[in-house]
Amino acid sequence: MTLLIDKLFANATRFVAVAILLLVAWIFTVLFQHSTEAIAAFGFDFILQDKWAPNLEKFGGFAAIAGSVISTFLAMLFAVPVAIGVAIFLSEIAPAKLKSPVGVSIELLAAIPSVIYGMWGLFYFVPIIRDIFGGLGIGMLTAGIILAIMILPFMAAVTRDAMNTTPDILKESAYALGATKWDVIKDVVIPYAKAGIIGSLILALGRAVGETMAVTFVMGNVHKISLDITAPATSIPVTLANEFTEADTDLYFSSLFELALILMVMSFVIIALAKFYFLRRTRKVK
Amino acid sequence: MTAIEKRLLVNKIVLGLSSLSALIGIGFLFWILYVLVANGIDAINWNIFIFEGAPPGYEESGLRQALIGQLILVGVATAVGVPLGILAGTYLSEYGQKSKLAEIIRDISDIMMSAPSIVIGSFVYAIIVLPMGHFSGWAGVVALAIIMIPIILRTTDDMLQLVPSTLREAAFALGAPKYKVIMQVVYRGAKAGVLTGVLLGIARVGGETAPLLFTSFNDNFLNYDLSEPMASLTVTMFNYATSPYEDWQKMGWAAAFILSMFILGLNILGRLILLKKKGR
Numbered sequence: 001m002t003l004l005i006d007k008l009f010a011n012a013t014r015f016v017a018v019a020i021l022l023l024v025a026w027i028f029t030v031l032f033q034h035s036t037e038a039i040a041a042f043g044f045d046f047i048l049q050d051k052w053a054p055n056l057e058k059f060g061g062f063a064a065i066a067g068s069v070i071s072t073f074l075a076m077l078f079a080v081p082v083a084i085g086v087a088i089f090l091s092e093i094a095p096a097k098l099k100s101p102v103g104v105s106i107e108l109l110a111a112i113p114s115v116i117y118g119m120w121g122l123f124y125f126v127p128i129i130r131d132i133f134g135g136l137g138i139g140m141l142t143a144g145i146i147l148a149i150m151i152l153p154f155m156a157a158v159t160r161d162a163m164n165t166t167p168d169i170l171k172e173s174a175y176a177l178g179a180t181k182w183d184v185i186k187d188v189v190i191p192y193a194k195a196g197i198i199g200s201l202i203l204a205l206g207r208a209v210g211e212t213m214a215v216t217f218v219m220g221n222v223h224k225i226s227l228d229i230t231a232p233a234t235s236i237p238v239t240l241a242n243e244f245t246e247a248d249t250d251l252y253f254s255s256l257f258e259l260a261l262i263l264m265v266m267s268f269v270i271i272a273l274a275k276f277y278f279l280r281r282t283r284k285v286k
Numbered sequence: 287m288t289a290i291e292k293r294l295l296v297n298k299i300v301l302g303l304s305s306l307s308a309l310i311g312i313g314f315l316f317w318i319l320y321v322l323v324a325n326g327i328d329a330i331n332w333n334i335f336i337f338e339g340a341p342p343g344y345e346e347s348g349l350r351q352a353l354i355g356q357l358i359l360v361g362v363a364t365a366v367g368v369p370l371g372i373l374a375g376t377y378l379s380e381y382g383q384k385s386k387l388a389e390i391i392r393d394i395s396d397i398m399m400s401a402p403s404i405v406i407g408s409f410v411y412a413i414i415v416l417p418m419g420h421f422s423g424w425a426g427v428v429a430l431a432i433i434m435i436p437i438i439l440r441t442t443d444d445m446l447q448l449v450p451s452t453l454r455e456a457a458f459a460l461g462a463p464k465y466k467v468i469m470q471v472v473y474r475g476a477k478a479g480v481l482t483g484v485l486l487g488i489a490r491v492g493g494e495t496a497p498l499l500f501t502s503f504n505d506n507f508l509n510y511d512l513s514e515p516m517a518s519l520t521v522t523m524f525n526y527a528t529s530p531y532e533d534w535q536k537m538g539w540a541a542a543f544i545l546s547m548f549i550l551g552l553n554i555l556g557r558l559i560l561l562k563k564k565g566r
Contacts, residue, residue: 009465012378085307113493210402
C-alpha cells in the first residue's frame with residue numbers, strides 16, 4: 001500500500017512537471033494554428049507591410065513590430081545608464097544604513113502593476129511631454145520613458161546582485177594598490193559581473209518588449225510609422241490589447257494571432273539568450 | 287593637473303553621477319507612489335464598497351463587483367496554480383534533481399516567467415473563449431494560473447533544495463517511504479520559503495490586466511458565476527481611467543490605490559516571513 005502511494009506521488013509530480021513543457025509547446029501550436037489564415041493570405045509580406053486596414057481586410061504588421069522595437073530601444077537607452085548607476089550606488093557607494101531601505105524600495109516598486117504605471121503616465125507624464133514637445137504628448141517617446149521607468153527597478157536589482165557577487169578580496173587587493181573607488185568599479189567589479197549585468201539587461205529588454213498595459217495608455221494605437229517619435233504610434237502588445245475584442249472577421253483575428261505569435265517568438269528568443277548565454281554562471285547565486 | 291588629481295576628480299564625478307541616478311530612480315518611483323496615495327485617499331469612500339458600477343454621473347456608483355470579482359479570479363487561480371506549481375517543483379527538487387529533463391523544465395519555466403502575459407491571454411482566448419463562444423471567469427482563472435505556475439514551481443524547487451539532505455537521510459533511516467519524507471520532513475522544513483513564493487505569485491497575478499482583457503473581460507454587475515464574464519479591479523481600472531468622465535477616472539484611482547496597497551502588502555508580508563525564518 002505504502003509502495004503504491006509512493007509510486008503514485010512520484011508519478012503525479014513527474015506528470016505535472018512534464019505537463020508544463022507540453023503547455024509551452026501547446027501555446028506555440030495554438031498561436032501558429034490560428035495564424036495560418038493570415039500567413040496564407042499575406043505570407044512574408046505581413047512582416048514588411050505597414051498597411052493595417054481592417055475595413056479593407058489588409059493587414060501588415062510592420063508598424064506594430066517596428067513600434068515594439070523602437071519603443072524598447074528608447075526604453076533601454078534611457079534605463080540602462082540610470083540602472084547601472086543605481087546598481088553601483090547600491091552595491092558600492094551607499095552607506096550600510098541606506099543600502100537596505102533603498103534596495104528594498106527599489107524592489108518593491110518593481111512589484112507595482114503595469115496598469116498603474118500606465119495611469120500615472122497618462123495623467124501626469126503625458127501633459128509634461130505635451131508641454132515640452134507639443135502635439136498630443138502620446139507616442140513612442142512617452143512610451144519609451146514610461147517603459148524605462150518600469151524596467152529600471154528590475155534591471156537595477158539584478159545588476160546589483162551580479163555586482164555583489166564580486167569577491168571582497170579582489171576589491172581589497174585593488175584598493176591596496178591605491179585604486180580609487182571608480183577604478184575598482186570599472187576594473188574589478190564590472191568586468192567580474194559582466195555576464196550577469198548583460199544578462200540582466202537582456203532580461204529587462206525581454207520584459208519591455210512584452211509590456212502591455214503601461215504602454216497601451218500612452219502609445220495611441222496608430223498603425224503608422226513616423227520618423228517623429230512624439231507622434232502617436234503602436235506596438236504589438238498595444239495592438240493586441242486594443243483590437244482583440246474588436247476583431248470581427250476571421251482574417252482580422254488571424255492577423256492578431258500572428259502578431260501574438262511573433263511577440264511570443266521575440267520574447268522567447270530574447271529571454272533564452274539572456275538565460276543560456278549570460279546568466280548560467282550567476283544563476284545559483286541569486 | 288597631475289594624474290592622481292585627475293583620477294580623484296573622475297572618481298568624484300562618477301560617484302556623484304551614480305548617486306544622482308539612484309536619486310532619479312527613487313524620485314520617479316516615489317512620485318508614482320505619492321500620486322497613488324494622494325488620488326486614492328481622495329477617491330475612497332463607502333460607496334465604492336457598497337455599490338456596483340453605474341453610468342457616469344450617478345452618485346451611487348462603486349467598485350463592489352470589481353473587488354469581489356478580483357478576489358474570486360485570483361483566489362481560484364491560486365487554488366489551481368499553487369498545488370500544480372508545488373507538485374512540479376517537488377519533482378524538480380526531489381526526483382528529477384540534476385537530470386536532463388529537470389534542467390529543461392527549469393529553463394522553460396524561467397522563460398515562461400518572463401513571457402508576455404498578453405500572449406498567454408490570446409492563447410487562453412483561443413482554447414477557451416472561442417470554443418465556449420463567450421468570455422468567462424474560467425478563462426481568466428486559467429490565464430492567471432498559467433502565469434502563476436512557473437513562479438511557484440521555481441521558488442518551490444529552490445526552497446526544497448535548501449532543506450539539508452541530512453534531514454531526509456535521517457527520515458529514510460527510520461524506514462519512511464519517500465512520499466512521507468517529502469510531505470512530513472521536506473515540506474515542513476521549506477514551509478516559510480514556499481509560502482513566500484505563493485504570496486509573491488499571488489501578488490504578481492493580482493496586478494495582471496492584459497491577460498484578463500480578453501478572457502474574463504468585464505462586467506458592471508456583481509457576478510459569482512465563473513462561466514460568465516467577470517469584473518476585475520485591473521480591467522475596471524483600465525476602462526475607467528481611459529474614459530473621459532471625471533467621476534469614472536476618480537473611481538479608477540480608488541481601484542488603483544486599493545490594488546497597489548494589496549500587492550505591496552503581499553510583497554512586504556512575503557519578505558517578513560523569509561526574514562523571520564533567516565533570523566531563527
